[in-house]
Amino acid sequence: MSQIPADLKYIETHQWVRVSEDGTATVGVTDFAQEQLGDVVFVELPDLGATVNGGEEAGVAESVKSASDVFSPVTGEVIERNESLEDEPEKLNDDPYGEGWLFRVKLEDEGELEGLMEPDAYAEHVSDQS
Template identity: 80%
Template sequence: MSEIPADLKYIETHQWVRVSDDGTATVGITDFAQEQLGDVVYIGVPDLGATVNGGEEAGVAESVKSASDVFSPVTGEVIAVNEALEDEPERVNEDPYGEGWMFRVRMTDPGELDGLMDAAAYAEHIADHD
């Protein structure tokens, strides 16, 4: 069964968001998503300084068997990208909630978080797909 940390919020397209004390949001793909993709060979992230919109495409994850769009759970400015993924995209498979994070956003509307799924709702969501 997929790992689903309780301290994160989730969206239906299998991305997670972790909000830091400073109000910034870190985004990545879920354990379930990386399991479905298989061995990740490429991660495309948004450019630093770009604006991403909640629920809209912000990057891509490619594996040996498929490619999947990565959506941003929240709206804001991209303030960091995980440059290590350029050379080591497999970090997404090995540690999707830690070293496999994809980008950080300075949120413009923290209220968007209220519309996201908690761990229990996400677990129910992926149970329908197993």
């Protein structure tokens, strides 16, 4: 069974978001997503300063067997990218909720979080796909 941390919110396309007290949001892909992808060999991240929109494509993760769009769970300005993924894309497989995070945004609207999946709902979503 995939790990599903209780302190995160999720979207159906298997991305997660963790909101800090300062209103910034860290985005990554779930353990389930990285398992489905297999060994990640390349990650394309949104540009610094770009605006990403909740539910829309924000990047790409490529593995030895497929490429998958990465969607942003929230809307906001990209304020940081995990540049270490350029040289070590395998971090996405090794630690999807830690060192394998993708990008951080300054949230445009914290109310947007209300529409995201709680961990139990995401767990049910994943079990329906297994």
